[in-house]
Amino acid sequence: MDRTTTSTAPLEPLEFRAFATAMGRRLVRTAFLLTGGDAHLAEDLAQDTLGRIYGKWRRVSRMENPAGYAQTVLLRAFLSHRRRRASTEQVTDTFAETAVHDPDPDLRLTLLRALGQLPVQDRAVLVLRFWEDRSAEETAEVLRLSASGVRSRTSRALERLRAVLGDQLDELPRP
Template sequence: MDSTTTTGNDAGPPEFRAFAAARSHHLIRTAYLLTGGDAHLAEDLAQEALGKLYGNWRRISRMANPAGYARTVLVNTFLSHRRRRSSREHVTDTFAETAAPPADPALRVTLLQALAELPQQDRAVLILRYWEDLGVEETADALRLTPSAVRSRASRALGRLRTRLGEQFDELARP
């Protein structure tokens, strides 16, 4: 058998398998925040993003920052998913089970609810800027926006969060 032939159990080139194993948890966590706490949709989006990367892995693996590109693909996958008519789902007040309880469940639930109420582009800006700790330029590149649009969306979205959280905001912001 030729050494380049793959079997049905093979998940692609070893370099891609290593990349996917190293980055999948990070992608799922980011998708979880983007979806407003929907763990199942987050896993689906991360898997779809990895599928898109797999198709172009030769080109992507030669990039300077394949992880950044993967994050951009994930955000674009999230945004296109929200635009599809078939993605209309009814939000419920139940959350997916977690293996370990978070440090402060009330804070987590409150912030996830507040994030879920933001428009999708504003939510994406906040998550990339403040959760992923990207700069304005990197966020602008990932979302195909101008840096000034990123700054204005971030400011507007933070204002909406402050309004939504009200008095809780000061308590939540304290360490």
């Protein structure tokens, strides 16, 4: 019996491939910050995010902002991962063996360590507000909080970040 399909749809839409290529690095960078510097987990979360989007690509491709949706899926994948028992692994100071073209690597490492010491929700708020440059309303929608809740959490998270940085804050360069 011949089991050929008559569907003319390609197995992998070219539009999705272009979207994944364009968004891949951005997703990994955001996940890297969310995970407190765990490059391998960041890549896993980005890949998981693209896998989830691929399964819904027809609907996602018709959205007004597929990139924003991808960031939301990434954040929810990160929060879901943090709730699992297997997520209690400790991040080490060993990073992926890739070259970083950073004008101030000490600042970068100090901030990554400090972000890694913050609670998950605080880290998520700071990354969305300051790295992704999202408004309080957009962040509230992603985190399922009120906009005023996001503003107060941002304020508390910045206070915690300053407390974690402590004396190192004075050593950081000022703009």
